Amino acid sequence: MLPLLKPHSPSGKRLMTFLIAVIGTALFWLTGLPLPFLFGPLTACLIAALIGVPLRGFGQVSVGARSILGVAVGASITPELLGQLPQMAASVALVPVYIIVIAVIGVPFFHRVCGFDKVTAWYAAMPGGLQDMVVFGTEAGGDGRALSLIHATRVLIVISIAPVIxxxxxxxxxxxxxxxPARDLPLTEMALMVFAALFGWKGGERIGLFGAAILGPMIVTAVLSLAGLIHTRPPAEGILFAQFMIGLGIGVGYVGITLVEFRKDVLSGVAFVLVLALLAAGFTEVVVYFGLAHAVEGFLAFAPGGQAEMTVLAIVAGADLGFVVVHHLTRIFLVITCAPLAARLMIGKSGR
Incomplete structure (x- = not known):
């Protein structure tokens, strides 16, 4: 056997992970289950991780796949969408209220009920991006592994139950x-999309942009869209690839989990998702009742999932992608910029 293909080498683990993900996708496809390119690899890799199969993620390939969704979001930012922003103001104004309510409930829940230290409890409660919350929490002295499992569980459950709802x-x-399909798109536009994805992603990383793999391509594509140079989303093949890598990545996140971690971190995450679900349902009812959004858009806008995952669902549900993305960007921006400062102020006063 070639050294690179040995089961326990990095390449061997990645090959095994890829094959398991492909099998999961095929099973979902053949049985007619929904979103096979997302839930197939997610389910297969999750099961494999939980039974101890030595899986391994794809690093920058997985991160880069998210840039495709950034391009898809950016392509939805048109002059028409900008004209609708004033109409979204009332529902967007609810986002900071939503975050504050989550913090008021979530931090005491994780600290007093689940027994986490205050730093970990704070960042576990924040509905921000998984990677950002893990990095910020770890740098502040929190338990990075616990944060990773809690937020991965949040994303996993939300992305699993949202299609049912x-x-x-x-x-x-x-x-x-x-x-x-790619064959139907102009080559010039696809070339511009590739440029927007790579330049936005890597350029965003160089300037320290949070969520650079999505936000960088989104910003560059939005400029190209507003300039009239891009008129459509990336090809279907690209969106499916992004779904595949997202599902695979969520499943791989549970590799090496112990029984103690499952009992404390994962089950705490599960319990908190139930709280988040009630809050999201409440805010959805508010925006629908006051005529600020239709039910599907309102639900997707306030569902506490990851930005990439919610983008996928908005696309396949035929929802107003611009409306959904504006609300998620507002949530992520507020959490990223305000959570570390608020943590220093609040935790600094009361101690760990």
Missing amino acids: LTMGMGAELSNPIGA
Whole structure:
């Protein structure tokens, strides 16, 4: 056997991970289950990780796959969307209220009920990006592994139950075309998309932009879209690849989990997701009741999942992608910029 393909070498683990993800995708596809390119690899890799299979993520490839979704979001930012921003102001104004309510409930829950230290409890409660909350929490002295598992569990459960709520509770169809096939798109536009993805991603990293893999390409593509140079989302093949890598990555996140971690970190995350679900449902009801959004858009805008995952669901549900993204960007921006400062002020006063 070639050294690179040995089961316990990094390349061997990645090959095994890829094959397991492909098998999961094929099973979901053949059985007609929803979103096979997302839930197939997610389910297969999650099961494999929990039974101890030595999986390994794809590093920069997985990160880069998110840039495709950044381009998809940026392509939805059109002059028409900018004209609708004043109409979104009322619902966007609810986002900081939503974050404050989550913090008021979540921090005491993780600290007093679940027994985490105050730093870990603070960043576990914050509905920000998984990587950002883990990095900020670890740098502040929190338990990085616990934060990783708690937020991974949040994303996993939200992305798993959201399609059920959308289809059974709201009558949405998750069969909206995700994009035209590559053969039908102009080569010039696809070249611009590749440029936007790479330049936005790597350029964003160089200047320290949070969520650079998504936000960088989104910003560059938005400029190109507003300039009239890009008129469509990335090809369907690209969106499917992004789904595949996201699902694979979520499953791989549980590699090496111990029984103690499962009992404390994962189950704490599960319990908190139930709280978040009630809060999200409440805020969805508010925006729908006051006519600020339709049910599907309102739900996706306040669902506490990851930005990439919610983007995928918004696309396949045929929701107003611009509306959903504006709310998630507001949430992520506020959490990223305000959570570390608020943590220093509040935890600094009361101690760990």
